[in-house]
Amino acid sequence: MPEISRVRTVSIITILIAMLVCAFFLALSLGPTTVPFAAFIPDDPLGMLGSLFSGGDIARFFSDQTSYLIVYSIRLPRVIAAILVGAGLAAAGTAMQGLFRNSMADPYIIGTSAGGAFGAAFTIVFMGGLFLPVFAFFGAIGSTFLVYAIATHRGRASVETLLLTGIAISMFFSSILSFLMYSAGKSLHQIVFWLMGGFWNVSWNDVWLGLLIPIGGILLIALARDLNILSLGEEDALHLGVNVEQFKRILLFVSSALTAVAVSIAGAIGFIGLITPHVMRLIVGPDHRILFPTSMLAGGLFLLIADTLTRSFLGEMPVGVITSFVGAPFFIMLLRRRMRA
C-alpha cells in the first residue's frame, strides 16, 4: 500500500472511532430523560471496578440511583447492542457484496431475514414468543443452509444459483410468514413490530450474544485478502490459489451467522448492510482488508445514531423505519449516480 493511502486509511479509521466514542456518550446521555455526563461517573471508580470483577453489586457506587438505572441497566446494553448489530450487518453486507461481486447485494440476499422472520413469527404465534431470539437465530441460519444445500451441485455452488435460490427461499418463507400473520390474531402486532426491527427489549443477555459479532468480524478481516481475489471472479481466484468452494462455504457461514445474531437481537433491520459497505467502498476503496473494519465502525455508528434518534425524539418508533426511510432515498441517489457514470 502506498504511503499516502495508508495515512488516509489510518485517519479515516481514527475519525470513525472518535465519532463512535462521541456518539456512544451522547446516546447514553440522551433520551426521554437527559442524564448529565457527570452522573456516569461513579463516586469511587477503582472500588467499582474491583466490585465489578468480583461480581458484586455496583449500584451502591453511584449517588444518583435513578440516573444509574437509566444509564447502566437500560441505555448501556441498548447502545452496545445497536453498535454490535450495526457492525454485524455491515460486515455481512460487505462479505455478500464481495462474494456476489455486486455492490447491490445485502446480508439478507440468501434468505437470512425471511428465515429469521419465520422463526420469530413461529414462536410468537405458537409459543407466546418464548425463546424468540433463539428461534430467529436458527430460522435465519437454517434458511442459509437450505439455500446453500439446494444451490450446490457436485460440490460446487455458483453465485448465480445461490442468488436465485436465495430469492426463491425468501419468497417461500415470506409466504409462510404471511400465513402466520394472517392466523396470528392478537399477536399480529408483535410480529409486525419485530419485522420492523428495533431495540426495545434489549437486555444484557442480548449483548453477551452480540459479542459473537466482533469475533465474526475479526474472522472476516482474516479472510479479507482471499475475498479481494474472489471479487475478481471465481476462475481468476482459482488461478491465484484460492480454494474457491471451501472459501465460499466459510464466508457464507460466517456472514450468515453474523446476520442471524443481528436479526435475533433486533429483528430484520433494513438497509444498514446494503448502504454502509457501498458508501465506505466509495470512501476507502474496494480493498476488503480496510473495507471490513471501516464498514463495521460506520455500520455501528449509523445504527447507534438512528436508534438514539428514535428513542429520544421519535417516541420509540421502530429503528428499522428510520434506517429504511433514510437508506432508501440514499440508495436511489447512489443508483442514479452510477447510471450517470
Add this chain to the structure above:
Amino acid sequence: MIDVDDLCAGYGGKDIIGEITFAAGRGEFIGIIGPNGSGKTTLLKAISRVLEISGGVVTLEERALADFGQKELARVVSVVPQDTAMNFSYTVADIVMMGRFPHKERFAKDDPDDYRIVREAMEVTNVVHLKDRPVTDISGGERQRVIIARALAQQPKVILLDEATAHLDISHQVEILSIIRDLGETVTKIGVFHDLNLAAEFCDRIVLMSEGRIRAIGTPAEVLTMDRLRDEYGITAMVQANPVTGRPLVTPLSEGVPPALCGARIHIISGGGTGAGLMYTLSAAGCLLTAGVLSPMDSDYAAASRLGIPCITVPAFAPITPAVCDALGAYLDGADVIILTAMPVGEGNLPNIRVITSTRRSRLVLYVPPGEEFTDCTPAGDRSFLAAIRAAGCPVVSSRSALYKEVEKMVHTRKKA
C-alpha cells in the same frame, strides 16, 4: 518440463477431449490451434485444473499437477484469461499485487520483495505509469497487460493463455505476444490461438486440435500446411513463407473451389504470371497439379516450385526441343483436365499452344480473364495461332467460378468414362 499424457476431460461426465499427449520444454512457447469446438479451451482448463480431468495425467517436472494444493499450484502455473471482468475499482498496483497471494501466508504483510516483484512485472508489461489508476478506468489493452503483470507476479514456471489477445487490436496483440514470447527460458508458455498467423509468428511449436483430438504437433511450418487447413478447418488457404521471418503465412482464400476438385489431376499451361493465382488456389483445394512448359525466369515457375508442383522447364528464350515436347505429352496424358491461360505467346512457347490441336477438346479449357488476351510475340506477329485456338472449339471462360465449373464437369465425365 510439463508433460500431458493421454489426457481426457469434459463437462458433465461427457469427455470433450481425449488421447491428448504432448510435452512442452522449459521456456518453450506452444500454440494450441483448431476450429471452434475442437477442445482447445477445454484442454487449457484441464491443465489449469479448472476442469477435473477424467483420465490421463499432467505432470510438471515429474510431479502430477493433481497433487498440488491450490495455492501451491498457483505458485507454478498462472493463467491469463481472454477477458477479466472488473466489478470493483482496485488500482492497477492492487491487482498486480494479488499475483503475490499464492506466495503469502494468511497474515503475512506485503514485504519489499513483493513490491520489487510487482514493480518488475509492471515494468515488463509496461504498465508502471498506470499503477495508481483504477482498473475499471483503463482500456482493454492496458487491462490485459495488467493481468499479464499479475500472472508474472505469481512467478510461475508455466503460463497458460486462453486467447489472451482475442479482444485486442492488432498492435496490442503483437505487443502483448512479444512480451510473452520474450519472457525467456524461465517460463513455459502454452496459449490457445484463433489467429493462425499470430500462432505461427510467435510459437515455437503448434498443436493442431480438431474434434477433441490432436491432429498434428510440430513447428509452425510442419503443422500449417494447405492440406491440414483444408482438412481440419475446411478452408482453402494459401500458405507462403513470411518474407521477413520465414514462418508460414496463412491467407484464407475467399473464393470457393468445388470440393469435387480435390484430387483432380490438372495440368496448367501458362506463362508470364497468368497461372500463379490458379496454382495457389487449386493446390490449396487439393488438386494434383502439373505445369509447363515454363522458363525458370517466369513468375509462374516460382509459384510452381514454391508449391512443389512438378513442372517442365526450358531456359528462357530457348526453343522447346522434341524431348521436352515428349515430356509435356506425358504430363498431358496423365491429366484429367488441361487449363490454358491467356498469356504472351512467343517463339519459345508456340509448342505449348500446339497442344490445342493435339488434345481432345473435352479435356481442355481456355481461361481468359477480363482484360487479358493471348498476345502475339512471335516473329510473324500475325496472330495465326489464335485461329488455331478458335478452331479447337474448346470452352473459353473468363471467370474463376466458370473455370471451376467447367473443370468439375470435365473431371466428372472423365471419371464416368
